[in-house]
């Protein structure tokens with residue numbers, strides 16, 4: 001078995017704000033059959049501490065960025081965990097990154113520097129007799145692992161996965177002392193980023209291998225349009241970068257055995273879920289598709305384009321049901337739309353059960369992202385026969401087969417893609433969707449194809465295992 005420590009700031013089902021948690025939560029089980037013993041290092045947020053009932057103390061730190069802290073080991077939700085019990089950093093209820101005012105905690109740089117520091121420490125000294133051969137970090141929160149490893153005199157091989165380069169973990173240069181960084185490394189080859197500090201940049205420069213969550217996003221990251229000021233770094237590290245597509249948890253997301261819905265295996269069985277969803281959301285019957293959205297409401301996700309393009313859907317008999325939260329302006333716009341238009345239902349909030357009912361009951365799922373490293377909801381859509389309508393970008397390009405005339409003729413289409421990602425192109429896609437929906441034979445073929453697509457972890461787990469094997473191979 002190859003021993004890997006996954007260093008993550010969130011991990012489903014214990015603590016989740018987005019797709020990173022799904023991936024961190026799914027990887028250990030997906031990798032076990034591939035000969036990987038993965039443990040996960042998590043901050044001891046209240047939700048994690050209460051899930052870790054029988055945690056054993058395996059280490060102590062006199063001063064972990066301000067106060068003493070403990071390292072605990074134990075199991076929760078089927079995961080082998082190492083947890084940092086540091087109430088001064090993580091003993092805050094609610095969202096792991098935001099205070100009650102909806103803003104980032106001011107000490108987030110130090111909080112996640114502490115996560116990275118403990119990751120590096122375990123890499124060098126082991127934990128409770130368990131010594132990782134690879135440290136696999138996720139996003140900026142694990143970015144400083146490589147900086148601290150250098151200070152500690154080196155350690156195991158390192159991998160950093162970019163789930164979303166938009167979050168760079170940037171902060172002001174004066175913080176280098178409170179972050180315990182080596183001032184000598186405030187350089188272009190180190191953690192310096194446009195005159196400030198970036199945890200992500202540090203990790204991108206320092207990790208032995210970089211991955212991101214789809215092959216197309218790996219290419220996009222090297223362009224100024226998608227690289228968020230780090231495209232030069234990505235080009236510099238091109239040889240070390242691979243795109244490994246995410247899978248989804250096919251047990252949690254299984255239409256034939258999902259306790260949150262009326263289980264089904266085909267289009268006929270799906271109809272009961274559509275009827276139930278309509279009733280739940282108070283939407284009228286109509287002759288067009290019921291489109292659903294489950295999303296964080298941010299600029300990335302392109303929901304403003306939906307606001308613009310929606311009349312085209314409604315004019316063709318379509319309806320929309322949305323679940324999401326985030327940007328207050330978008331929340332307000334959708335809430336108002338839902339109040340004014342009987343064909344639109346909006347739920348602002350985060351609701352796991354409703355997300356399943358929406359995806360089971362929808363005819364189509366809209367994912368009009370401006371960029372999308374991988375995207376999970378379009379894959380839930382495929383598995384549930386809920387046709388994805390997606391922007392042609394990142395993982396959305398890699399997981400959906402567009403219903404082009406050629407793909408339809410060959411009977412291989414699974415969804416609709418549009419490009420460029422604009423309101424006009426989305427409008428065109430929504431009209432196409434409504435026309436396809438009316439052609440019942442073609443529609444049922446689309447649904448059957450979608451449900452048959454492989455969206456699990458098998459192939460990607462093999463790719464991660466091969467990467468770890470390469471990194472740990474004797475020269």
Ligand SMILES: Nc1ncnc2c1ncn2[C@@H]1O[C@H](COP(=O)(O)OP(=O)(O)O[C@H]2O[C@H](CO)[C@@H](O)[C@H](O)[C@H]2O)[C@@H](O)[C@H]1O
Pocket residue numbers: 017018019020022023163164213246294295296323324325349350351352355372373374375376377395
């Ligand atoms: N209001 C709500 N209620 C219930 N559930 C909700 C919800 N809003 C979102 N979710 C859930 O949160 C997850 C979102 O995952 P995504 O991959 O679609 O995007 P995200 O941008 O968070 O992830 C980033 O990381 C992942 C993982 O690598 C990449 O796939 C992605 O492209 C990248 O942007 C899904 O499981 C979705 O169902």
